[in-house]
Every structure is written in structure tokens, then in C-alpha cells.
Amino acid sequence: SQQGEEDPQALSIQEGENATMNCSYKTSINNLQWYRQNSGRGLVHLILIRSNEREKHSGRLRVTLDTSKKSSSLLITASRAADTASYFCATASDTGRRALTFGSGTRLQVQP
Amino acid sequence: EAQVTQNPRYLITVTGKKLTVTCSQNMNHEYMSWYRQDPGLGLRQIYYSMNVEVTDKGDVPEGYKVSRKEKRNFPLILESPSPNQTSLYFCASSLYQGAGTNYGYTFGSGTRLTVV
Numbered sequence: 001s002q003q004g005e006e007d008p009q010a011l012s013i014q015e016g017e018n019a020t021m022n023c024s025y026k027t028s029i030n031n032l033q034w035y036r037q038n039s040g041r042g043l044v045h046l047i048l049i050r051s052n053e054r055e056k057h058s059g060r061l062r063v064t065l066d067t068s069k070k071s072s073s074l075l076i077t078a079s080r081a082a083d084t085a086s087y088f089c090a091t092a093s094d095t096g097r098r099a100l101t102f103g104s105g106t107r108l109q110v111q112p
Numbered sequence: 113e114a115q116v117t118q119n120p121r122y123l124i125t126v127t128g129k130k131l132t133v134t135c136s137q138n139m140n141h142e143y144m145s146w147y148r149q150d151p152g153l154g155l156r157q158i159y160y161s162m163n164v165e166v167t168d169k170g171d172v173p174e175g176y177k178v179s180r181k182e183k184r185n186f187p188l189i190l191e192s193p194s195p196n197q198t199s200l201y202f203c204a205s206s207l208y209q210g211a212g213t214n215y216g217y218t219f220g221s222g223t224r225l226t227v228v
Contacts, residue, residue, distance in 0.1 A: 031214045040224070042116075042202060043155075045216035088155070092214070099145065099170060100217060102155040
């Protein structure tokens with residue numbers, strides 16, 4: 001079952017611009033994670049934000065989490081052509097199976 | 113290099129012919145999981161394992177089997193593959209997935225399976 005839903009489904013920007021992707025989820029979480037997937041390849045873990053955190057940075061990545069709205073955003077600043085990929089949010093439940101449940105992804109295209 | 117290794121990378125097989133996709137991790141991770149990825153359906157968990165000899169069903173376990181005899185290996189077995197199992201499969205591992213833990217997954221490179 002899909003927990004997170006990303007918005008937009010696809011995003012096309014120019015190199016140097018910022019890219020913002022949003023994720024909404026439905027149930028209580030322990031943490032939320034963002035992953036990148038280059039076409040047909042494995043997913044790469046980018047950043048994890050705990051449920052008691054509101055914002056986290058890693059290099060050109062900035063993630064925010066609003067548990068009251070059950071939403072998160074991923075901002076990539078000064079994008080590069082190499083950032084072209086699909087980006088997925090994934091939520092880890094604080095109960096039950098504790099599996100990561102993935103959203104449907106945002107396809108980001110960065111034009112050189 | 114810390115990694116999850118899946119084999120094979122590509123596989124074309126015929127309906128009903130048993131196959132195994134291997135997965136091995138070298139990070140001493142306790143938690144391992146299999147996902148399948150299909151267009152429009154995203155990633156769905158097939159099976160997972162919290163530790164050696166501990167496995168359980170995910171969201172879409174029908175038609176699959178797994179085993180966890182050693183910590184590093186978590187093979188996915190399709191006893192009688194059918195065309196609806198054509199998909200991109202990923203193995204993933206994590207240090208631990210117990211209550212209150214916060215660890216990311218390391219994914220393998222994927223196995224593209226076609227069942228004709």
C-alpha cells in the first residue's frame with residue numbers, strides 16, 4: 001500500500017534553479033526518508049528526518065517535516081543535470097511491520 | 113565497499129520454471145527486505161526479515177518465498193513464475209528496524225525479471 005504521495009509527479013527545471021518536491025502521508029510515522037533513483041537503478045538513501053524534527057540539511061538538500069499536516073518537502077538548491085532522477089519519499093511506521101512504505105515518486109528533469 | 117548485491121541483473125524465463133534471485137549484504141545488517149517496482153504502482157514490499165530465521169510477509173507475498181539461513185543472504189524464490197511477476201525487483205537491507213529506530217535502507221541494483 002502506498003503511504004506517501006509525492007507532488008508534483010514530474011518537474012522540469014533549468015540547471016541552477018531550485019527544485020521542490022512535496023510528500024503527503026496518512027498515518028503516524030517514526031521517521032520519513034527521501035530516496036533518489038536513477039532510471040532503472042537501485043534507490044539511494046538521501047536523508048532521514050525523525051518525527052520530532054522539523055528541518056534537516058545535507059549539502060544542497062533541505063528537508064522539512066510537518067507532522068500536524070502529515071507532509072514533507074525536499075528542496076534541492078542550485079540543481080545540476082546530474083540531479084535528474086526520480087525522488088521518492090518513504091515513511092517508517094512507529095507501529096506494526098515497521099516497513100518503509102514508498103510514495104509514487106517525483107520525476108525531476110534538470111535541463112543543462 | 114558496503115553494498116547489497118543482487119544477481120542476476122536481468123532474467124528472462126518461462127512460466128512455471130522455478131527461479132531464485134540472490135541477495136547478499138556485507139554490512140552485518142539485521143533487517144532485509146524484497147520489493148517489486150511496477151509502473152503506476154510504485155514500490156511494494158514482498159517479504160522482509162528482521163533477523164536470521166525470522167521472515168514475514170509484506171504487502172504482496174503471493175507467489176514468492178524467502179529464506180534467511182544466514183545474516184548476509186536473503187534469496188527470493190519464485191516456485192512457479194507467472195507473467196504477472198514480470199517486474200523490477202529490489203533487495204534492501206538496514207541495520208535494524210525495531211521500535212523507535214531510524215535507519216535508512218541500502219538497496220541493491222535491481223533484477224529485471226521477465227516471465228514469458
